[in-house]
Amino acid sequence: MKDNIMGNGELLVLKDLDVWYTKGKPVLEQFSMELKRNEIVGLIGLNGAGKTTLIKTLSGLLDGFQAETVLWQGKPLMFRDRGFQKERYIVFAEDRSFRFFTFREYISYVETSYGKKLSDSDIKELVHGFHFEEYTDVLLKELSTGNLKKVYLITAFALKPKLLMLDEPVNGLDFQSTEYLYRQIGSYRQYGSVLFSSHILESICLTADRVLVLEQGQIKRSYAGQEIEAEKIREALKE
Numbered sequence: 001m002k003d004n005i006m007g008n009g010e011l012l013v014l015k016d017l018d019v020w021y022t023k024g025k026p027v028l029e030q031f032s033m034e035l036k037r038n039e040i041v042g043l044i045g046l047n048g049a050g051k052t053t054l055i056k057t058l059s060g061l062l063d064g065f066q067a068e069t070v071l072w073q074g075k076p077l078m079f080r081d082r083g084f085q086k087e088r089y090i091v092f093a094e095d096r097s098f099r100f101f102t103f104r105e106y107i108s109y110v111e112t113s114y115g116k117k118l119s120d121s122d123i124k125e126l127v128h129g130f131h132f133e134e135y136t137d138v139l140l141k142e143l144s145t146g147n148l149k150k151v152y153l154i155t156a157f158a159l160k161p162k163l164l165m166l167d168e169p170v171n172g173l174d175f176q177s178t179e180y181l182y183r184q185i186g187s188y189r190q191y192g193s194v195l196f197s198s199h200i201l202e203s204i205c206l207t208a209d210r211v212l213v214l215e216q217g218q219i220k221r222s223y224a225g226q227e228i229e230a231e232k233i234r235e236a237l238k239e
Helices: 002-008 051-058 103-114 120-129 145-159 175-186 201-207 230-238
Strands: 010-022 025-036 040-045 065-072 088-091 163-167 193-197 210-215 218-224
Touching: 010 051, 010 193, 025 051, 025 193, 025 218, 040 051, 040 201, 040 230, 051 088, 051 163, 051 193, 088 145, 103 145, 120 145, 120 175, 145 163, 145 175, 175 201, 193 201, 201 230, 210 230, 218 230
Parallel strands: 040 193, 040 210, 088 163, 163 193
Antiparallel strands: 010 025, 010 065, 210 218
16 A cells, blocks of 8 residues: 555545544544645535644644544654654644744744744745735734734745645735735645645635545545536535
């Protein structure tokens, strides 16, 4: 199985993943998916479908799970492995973890945590693209929801991990920043893979190579390439 996986270029493989907050009440049940290298995959589903739960599980935040197979680059994976943590970065829908850091201090923290110096030119370009220039020395606790989201998005795209996970990345962003975000997601294939959740069909259709429709903790439908059409996905969500 390993040789086949690596031959197909899979980055992450999940098979029969069950996740729960309360034992006996799974949020994800027999969930299986494969994420290829340099691929953009969008997750869409109604509230409670399991999108955020999946990302939290992959982030190592949840204890209540079991799986038949979890592979990262063809090798068995534990979500809290330090090696894996250094190869992924997550932008959560809402994150107030670093309230007393400024943006610049948070960047320094990430560089230390990941053992990687981020490009000053990349950061400057991203700060400009997200219209964040006047907030780089403001404490994160004083930022609006949208500007706080920009802190983590700028960091994510400057860090360039092999796996970038975004949970509802559009929430709180202004129009110009949303358009810029779409361009950043769409061009990320040159650096790695993106797994992102959204309830906004536009963000999915404009950026994803594949779209997974989640319902009651499982993938109900999958669309790829020219199959990705807003109306088709909308109908699937109604069924």
